[in-house]
Amino acid sequence: MKIEETTSAIVSEFESFDDWMDxxxxxxxxxxxxxxxxxxxxxxxxxxxxxQSRVWLHAEFDGNLIHFTxxxxxxxxxxxxxxxxxxxxxxxxxxxxxxxxxFLKEIGLTEHLSPTRSNGMLSMIxxxxxxxxxFKTKAAMGN
Amino acid sequence: xxxxxxxxxxxxxxEKIRIDFxxxxxxxxxxxxxxxxNAATTQKPQVVIDALVNYYTGLNSNVxxxxxxxxxxxxxxxxxxxxxxxxxxxxxxxxxxxxxxGCTESINLVxxxxxxANIGPGDxxxxxxxxxxxxxxxxxxxxxxxxxxxxxxxLHPDGSLDxxxxxxMLGEKTRMVAITHISNTLGTVNPVKEIxxxxxxxxxxxxxxxxxxxxxMKVDVQDIGCDFYAFSAHKVYGPMxxxxxxxxxxxxxxxxxxxxxxxxxxxxxxEKTIYNELPFKFEAGTPNVGDVIGFGAAIEYIxxxxxxxxxxxxxxxxxYATEKLSADPLVRIIGTAPGKASLISFLIDxxxxxxxxxxxxxxxxxVRTGTHCTQPLxxxxxxSGTIRASFAFYxxxxxxxxxxxxxxxxxxxxx
Numbered sequence: 001m002k003i004e005e006t007t008s009a010i011v012s013e014f015e016s017f018d019d020w021m022d023x024x025x026x027x028x029x030x031x032x033x034x035x036x037x038x039x040x041x042x043x044x045x046x047x048x049x050x051x052q053s054r055v056w057l058h059a060e061f062d063g064n065l066i067h068f069t070x071x072x073x074x075x076x077x078x079x080x081x082x083x084x085x086x087x088x089x090x091x092x093x094x095x096x097x098x099x100x101x102x103f104l105k106e107i108g109l110t111e112h113l114s115p116t117r118s119n120g121m122l123s124m125i126x127x128x129x130x131x132x133x134x135f136k137t138k139a140a141m142g143n
Numbered sequence: 144x145x146x147x148x149x150x151x152x153x154x155x156x157x158e159k160i161r162i163d164f165x166x167x168x169x170x171x172x173x174x175x176x177x178x179x180x181n182a183a184t185t186q187k188p189q190v191v192i193d194a195l196v197n198y199y200t201g202l203n204s205n206v207x208x209x210x211x212x213x214x215x216x217x218x219x220x221x222x223x224x225x226x227x228x229x230x231x232x233x234x235x236x237x238x239x240x241x242x243x244x245g246c247t248e249s250i251n252l253v254x255x256x257x258x259x260a261n262i263g264p265g266d267x268x269x270x271x272x273x274x275x276x277x278x279x280x281x282x283x284x285x286x287x288x289x290x291x292x293x294x295x296x297x298l299h300p301d302g303s304l305d306x307x308x309x310x311x312m313l314g315e316k317t318r319m320v321a322i323t324h325i326s327n328t329l330g331t332v333n334p335v336k337e338i339x340x341x342x343x344x345x346x347x348x349x350x351x352x353x354x355x356x357x358x359x360m361k362v363d364v365q366d367i368g369c370d371f372y373a374f375s376a377h378k379v380y381g382p383m384x385x386x387x388x389x390x391x392x393x394x395x396x397x398x399x400x401x402x403x404x405x406x407x408x409x410x411x412x413x414e415k416t417i418y419n420e421l422p423f424k425f426e427a428g429t430p431n432v433g434d435v436i437g438f439g440a441a442i443e444y445i446x447x448x449x450x451x452x453x454x455x456x457x458x459x460x461x462x463y464a465t466e467k468l469s470a471d472p473l474v475r476i477i478g479t480a481p482g483k484a485s486l487i488s489f490l491i492d493x494x495x496x497x498x499x500x501x502x503x504x505x506x507x508x509x510v511r512t513g514t515h516c517t518q519p520l521x522x523x524x525x526x527s528g529t530i531r532a533s534f535a536f537y538x539x540x541x542x543x544x545x546x547x548x549x550x551x552x553x554x555x556x557x558x
Contacts, residue, residue, distance in 0.1 A: 020172070020505050021505075024501070024502065024505070024556065025556065028498075028556060028557065052496070052497040052500075052512060052513045052528060053495060053497040053527075054527070073495055073527065074495035074497040074498050075495065075498050075557060076497065076498050076501050077497065077498075
């Protein structure tokens with residue numbers, strides 16, 4: 001599935017919620033169902049330091065696609081990580097670099113997008129794009 | 144004692160007080176705002192907002208220089224506030240009050256200026272384990288520059304300062320003690336007079352970080368006896384971007400200037416500059432006149448209500464909130480020192496503070512979650528953050544009830 005297809009699916013899922021409580025219940029559900037990260041990847045080097053909750057992000061490149069796994073000590077943050085992984089994991093580096101994260105605004109999660117002291121969502125996106133750039137460069141050099 | 148009776152005794156009627164604070168009438172997430180983030184910044188009464196508007200509509204001009212009417216009037220108003228602050232904290236002289244951008248800059252001023260002249264290799268600076276980053280980092284920077292050492296006085300498990308350890312840590316090499324009056328995370332009120340007395344017995348200079356204290360209690364810098372007392376206006380119902388440093392005249396006179404520029408000079412030639420007298424020696428550049436005048440209005444406002452009354456009502460709110468939160472077996476209060484100021488840090492078992500704070504926010508309640516700029520304290524407590532509710536005299540018991548309801552909602556979401 002292409003990135004835009006996933007993001008528009010996410011947007012329509014969130015549109016079905018009448019109030020914020022349903023939305024957060026869903027995010028919490030997503031958080032609880034986030035596929036477990038291999039414990040060996042929950043290391044300092046994979047830590048994205050947000051001020052309020054800790055997020056670990058691990059990336060693997062199979063030569064074509066990047067696969068992400070993540071974890072956090074806060075459930076809402078895990079829910080957001082789940083959305084990001086669903087969107088970006090299994091995509092080629094260039095697709096990730098070209099993609100827009102506007103959908104996060106559309107689903108009304110802007111409060112989690114504040115640049116500092118928040119939950120590191122912005123840092124997560126930045127880190128995902130950094131990996132994409134790094135793997136793209138690596139692949140180009142390999143050729 | 145019934146709440147009603149106590150209200151009459153304290154003389155604070157929060158419902159009347161609230162009318163003075165326009166922001167308290169607004170809604171957040173479609174619910175009436177409950178503002179419990181007063182330790183981060185307090186809201187501003189209409190008289191402060193009016194003072195700012197009136198300054199810019201009728202008085203704005205640069206101070207100390209012009210012979211024209213507006214400049215003279217602005218200078219008078221600007222210097223009158225210095226006298227108000229002097230009386231408010233009972234300094235001996237008004238030139239012992241230096242205007243700064245806030246408490247953080249005040250501490251940086253002392254670290255840079257006093258530190259430059261008085262700290263050398265091997266010297267020690269003693270802080271406590273409950274300090275805000277603002278009272279840690281400037282000293283760390285000074286220590287790195289000078290080859291000095293930063294020492295940290297430990298706390299008791301209830302969050303009070305270990306005074307026995309403190310006494311023992313005042314050593315031959317200690318040059319400065321820099322300790323907060325009230326902890327912004329734990330609410331602990333430190334015995335600053337005793338802290339100062341013990342340090343002065345050994346000839347050690349003392350700075351008290353008063354950021355959290357001025358809004359809650361009568362502060363008397365002469366009674367405390369400290370050499371420096373740092374504070375911010377925005378935590379005392381005044382504007383952001385203005386604050387002050389009290390320094391004892393002798394100590395300030397012996398210090399080199401902080402920044403160079405206009406205002407702080409008596410005469411300038413390319414060969415030599417003669418520095419101005421106190422307080423102007425430390426006030427380089429055009430000062431923040433409008434916010435100083437707003438600060439003056441804030442001091443007048445709370446002085447008219449009375450800090451004793453304010454403190455009494457806030458303590459009642461604290462006692463009420465402590466009782467309600469303690470009744471919940473899943474809530475753990477962080478910081479239980481006797482005689483605390485009106486803030487409560489707490490955790491809900493099994494729920495990350497960020498998750499709890501997100502839901503509480505959606506219930507229209509502003510609390511702070513995270514480390515509260517006291518990361519070393521969090522590390523020593525072995526926690527990654529807390530939820531903090533900090534009360535002001537415009538808060539009510541009904542608002543605390545709404546927080547308790549919100550905590551129930553949080554539990555429904557996550558447990």
